[in-house]
Amino acid sequence: MSILPQIIFLLFFAATGYVLYKRVSFLKRNIQLGKAESRNDRSTERWQTMALVAFGQKKMFKRWIPALLHLLVYLGFIVINLEVAEFIIDGITGQHRIFAPLLGGAYTFAMNFFEFLAVGVLISCIIFLIRRNITKVPRLSMKELKGWPALDANLILVIEICLMMAILKMNAADQILASRGVEHYTQLGPLFFSSLLKPMLVGFSDSFLMFIERAAWWFHIVGILGFAIYVTYSKHLHIFLAFPNTWYSNLKPKGEMANMPEVTNEVNMMLGIPTEGNTEPPAEIGRFGAKDINDLSWVNIMNAYSCTECGRCTSECPANITGKKLSPRKVMMDVRDRAEEVGKSIDTGGKGLEDGKSLLGDYISQEEINACTSCNACVEACPVNIDPLSIILQMRRYIAMEESGSPAQWNAMFQNMETSFSPWKFSPSDRFNWAEKVKDEEMK
Amino acid sequence: MSNYKVPTMAEMAASGDNPEILFWVGCAGSFDERYKAVTQAFVKILNKVGVSFAVLGPEEACTGDPARRAGNEFLFQMQAVANIQVMNGYDVKKVVTACPHCFNTIKNEYPALGGNYEVIHHSQFLQTLINEGKIVMKGGGEFKGKKITFHDSCYLGRANNVYEAPREIIKALDVELVEMKRCRTKGLCCGAGGAQMFKEPEAGKKDINIERTEEALRTGASAIAVGCPFCLTMMSDGVKNKEKENEVKVFDLAELIAKDQGLS
Incomplete structure (x- = not known):
């Protein structure tokens, strides 16, 4: 078998890695345009905050309808990435469904779970599109969202819908091919959601189905790599930054305004109060x-x-x-x-x-x-x-x-x-x- | 019977005493015509219960909160440092105040400038007195069985997570506490925080206190309870604007207790 697909995959993978490295460096430098501030105290509390607020979505549930829909997309994102790990290994090694023989029935169960989440993501994204564009939830149609922010939001939802459709279509084509005994394809147990798509595909020849299966595979993996880059240009960056952002939360009472020590020095001098330590004016005001x-x-x-x-x-x-x-x-x-x-x-x-x-x-x-x-x-x-x-x-x-x-x-x-x-x-x-x-x- | 007493820290110090608590009156508590009644009600309760307290009287100055929120850090710190010098001079340990802005500033912001005290909002202090049986409620007085709603102050609620003490006080009155839709962590501001009390609002379609008053009136409550001088002003103005001042009254928590106790 030709190793050309493996080479192409590796090139895609390496190119994405390089672009992401450049993008992350750009974002990191932009963030560091801000002044230094240490927020490394109370680390136990910080891990807890991150676990509850970012990982556990605690504050999302102040509004439970969007919270539930968002939870599905979030779980889909985290769990389906396990499948992407298999995609990457398959892509590099030239194998197909490398984990299927190893896991047996558990693999089928996992695929069904992934498909369930894919459908969940799909439905949630469709509802999100409706909320943004048809029912026009007020906070999602304010004037500061005109132009790119609105397009960005819709693009993210459409891309996610396409990626999920690709997974389902790929599984459907894959399992028809396996049931026909075509070499290279592994027969799994029944996959509930993708089997619903089978009637659309059963009329096609083996070679056309192989084309569909491969096309969906490539679309999904290249799509995900491309999406990873897109995210760095998008408001969707929250999927990564929510974690450090909550870790570095302000843990002080919300009412407290940060003191300005440079002012305190001057105030003390004006009031004739001896200041502790260095009373020299700072070199750079x-x-x-x-x-x-x-x-x-x-x-x-x-x-x-x-x-x-x-x-x-x-x-x-x-x-x-x-x-x-x-x-x-x-x-x-x-x-x-x-x-x-x-x-x-x-x-x-x-x-x-x-x-x-x-x-x-x-x-x-x-x-x-x-x-x-x-x-x-x-x-x-x-x-x-x-x-x-x-x-x-x-x-x-x-x-x-x-x-x-x-x-x-x-x-x-x-x-x-x-x-x-x-x-x-x-x-x-x-x-x-x-x-x-x-x-x-x-x-x- | 003797008269109510309002000792100052200076008088106490002169006679070698140090009271258990400093009652921080605040500028609204000292000067605002309507809000002085709250200060007086609270002082009567302190007298009645026999709490060892004193006030700073003429030695008190604004905590600096509005200056800081309006961006004038110099002025804030001038006020703060001067106040801290006075309080530290009297060896103050515990401060009780009815104003959530003073409460927040002294509790959270004075420590960075050398002022470390235990700071308690009067709602928490009154709740403790009720729990300890030092204030025995007489059944709500004129409010008995009526509906009262509580308006959360931002600087008490979200800023410092005090949500229950005011509600416990209202519940002790044998009245029906009715909540607005936006309450506790979701409570809507009265519009006066962040130094807004001291300027006209920016152009918009409505004043914030009107929005909030409408919400309070929708509960059908016969009184709106507050725990903040600015909220008291804003909500009272809102009720007047809606021409409901004859049906719906705005009271501070201390006034509700004083009324129940027959002190006002």
């Missing part, structure tokens, strides 16, 4: 708050690449619900798009971060971030623990401290606090007046 992606933490940028644009954040955002411009999902998409833009620019010898553009201003407007109530609904809603609020608050810091550009009423509030230690304009000496009324009252 960074920007206060965030204007562009390099002012954010790398975790913020990883968050952005982990976002699959499901919009649960935006659909729970009080500002968005009441018609304000803010959409936490758009904030995440903007961070990712800006990181992509800067990354591509650097790689093509462009100006990178110095291209005259910035996240705040060119992608996200002040009006959007000013509308945030810091209520943490978006953070709570995210199935993979993305934190849009952290990014919003860092941008507010930039506007307030670097540009003094806060809304006039906030500037007035700042002034009140500076002069009378209250956000309202009351005399500090009146602060205790409320007690007079109680003190005059006889205790009941």
